Amino acid sequence: MAETNLQVLLRRRPQGEPTPDDFEIREAPAPEPAEGEVLVRARFLSLDPYMRGRMSDAKSYAKPVEIGAVMEGQTAGEVVASRAPGFAPGDTVLGGFGWQRFSAVPAARLFKVDPDEAPLSASLGVLGMPGLTAWVGLEDIGQPKAGETVVVSAASGAVGQVVGQIAKIRGCRAVGVAGGKAKCDFVTGELGFDACVDHRGDLKAQLEAACPDGIDVYWENVGGAVQAAVFPRLNDFGRMVMCGMIAEYNDASPRPGPNLMACVRKRLRIQGFIVSDSGWQRYGRFRAEMLGWMRDGRMRWREDVVDGLRAAPQAFIGLLKGANFGKLVVRVD
Amino acid sequence: MAETNLQVLLRRRPQGEPTPDDFEIREAPAPEPAEGEVLVRARFLSLDPYMRGRMSDAKSYAKPVEIGAVMEGQTAGEVVASRAPGFAPGDTVLGGFGWQRFSAVPAARLFKVDPDEAPLSASLGVLGMPGLTAWVGLEDIGQPKAGETVVVSAASGAVGQVVGQIAKIRGCRAVGVAGGKAKCDFVTGELGFDACVDHRGDLKAQLEAACPDGIDVYWENVGGAVQAAVFPRLNDFGRMVMCGMIAEYNDASPRPGPNLMACVRKRLRIQGFIVSDSGWQRYGRFRAEMLGWMRDGRMRWREDVVDGLRAAPQAFIGLLKGANFGKLVVRVD
Incomplete structure (x- = not known):
């Protein structure tokens, strides 16, 4: 039996400062992974300023989120079920799975990380x-x-x-x-x-x-x-x-x-x-250098962790006003 | 007996649009070249927009012209007398000798050109x-x-x-x-x-x-x-x-x-x-490529030639309003 998914959708395009009513929170059955896909459970969701641009349909470098679609965002989580070679339940993965608890994702859009290298949420911030x-x-x-x-x-x-x-x-x-x-x-x-x-x-x-x-x-x-x-x-x-x-x-x-x-x-x-544009092609070189600095103590970071996906809209609204203190992430459950 | 020099000086700093009264035209004896210097007679003076900045004492990348000093500018002319090795009367030279007919210039600040390569005034424009x-x-x-x-x-x-x-x-x-x-x-x-x-x-x-x-x-x-x-x-x-x-x-x-x-x-x-900043270090490469284009007919140019140094202030005032048509140069005599 499928678990319950929780999703935050774009309900309408904000006029000026976004309000909670611009979002819709919805429960739905968790998706089933198709062949070649992996079912991922998000542990952390990153909230970032660029998301304000995605809520607008003004011309920009990226397509806007459609009305009624799940808000876009980077997440870190774990594999729950896999129908793709190279991924097994329990694996730690990163990817842009959006503001939702469960997602079924093509394996090519997943990035597997070693969970012992750094705290999981850091892969959405200093390492992300x-x-x-x-x-x-x-x-x-x-x-x-x-x-x-x-x-x-x-x-x-x-x-x-x-x-x-x-x-x-x-x-x-x-x-x-x-x-x-x-x-x-x-x-x-x-x-x-x-x-x-x-x-x-x-x-x-x-x-x-x-x-x-x-x-x-x-x-x-x-x-x-x-x-x-x-x-x-x-x-x-x-x-x-x-x-x-x-x-x-x-x-x-x-x-x-x-x-x-x-x-x-x-x-x-x-x-x-x-x-x-060209950053992710250099991710390996970046990650190695950054992990070195983190281990040396030369790179420190602070996170502002918000609990629960339902709190994400309000936290994002606060981000645009500087209410957060440190990298803003949502602990999904 | 020294020939008569003609000079255009900065009389005062313009407020807004320059006026003829911001300049002073003066006759004076031509200078005598010291050891290591060359006496140059200017044939053409280049008038360029950057000169407006030099008339102001607002902070900029270059020092302003002092009140009472000769206006700065690029010139093309000929050697009248030389006390420096490598230069002889009749040589064609370029340099920043200012808005004046005669100047005594250290040899290091002179650039000798072949007068048969291109019309002399072009060395202040397309080739300058x-x-x-x-x-x-x-x-x-x-x-x-x-x-x-x-x-x-x-x-x-x-x-x-x-x-x-x-x-x-x-x-x-x-x-x-x-x-x-x-x-x-x-x-x-x-x-x-x-x-x-x-x-x-x-x-x-x-x-x-x-x-x-x-x-x-x-x-x-x-x-x-x-x-x-x-x-x-x-x-x-x-x-x-x-x-x-x-x-x-x-x-x-x-x-x-x-x-x-x-x-x-x-x-x-x-x-x-x-x-x-770094352009003149590449002048040789530039000049060779540009002369090639000029000979091929791929590079054309138009000059707006004003007669006489006394006409320079009014021509410069017009330049700032787009009154010129083509590269503005003054035929000094």
């Missing part, structure tokens, strides 16, 4: 898409050199934590931007950044103090007032790694950006990327 | 700094691939002419933006661009028609309304080569720019450069 995002964006665009100053917005978040710590490993001065004293204390104390700017305070004065030699690399996760304060402080040949602008995701119409003449005068590079 | 700018910016940032669409603003100007023709040589669709029918006709007729948009008309509709497959590379010379119209039409992985924003050089305060979230969604790269 957010960690890979940080690593790829620095490798391809940020290219921090020893002695440079790297500023990271949303510094206590899933990607920001990793960006700053890699910058430290590369010999840079790492300066975070986060909201509130608790996050800033964590960023400097636990993560070892050199300084952290509280965006609820006087951004300009704090940035001046934290970046006496200007800013060589700005990792953009937030946009808005932080971007406006950082941009004029970029040094010649500065790089702006465009990863996201979460402070503006709920805006109905786009805000103006900085005047781009500074790009000429200072030879700036502003460049965006999406980790799925 | 503007041509090198086009070539370097495309090599380093634009990187046009065959089949891509390259849009060039100020397309009939010194840099724009060359950008579009190199794009054609590389197998791209070249679309110019210029002011008025005469310039647009020249850009498509004489220079061989595939289309030209008149920025005095409906920019959006014309761009749609001229770029049915979107825009892969935008060469930015002007900023303002053209930038605003082009930016939303950039394709995924589009590149914006930030060379200048002449339409805004006289602005008292900077205008807002585009919202940068498109950089993430479309993985755009917006990058600025200054040709003097």
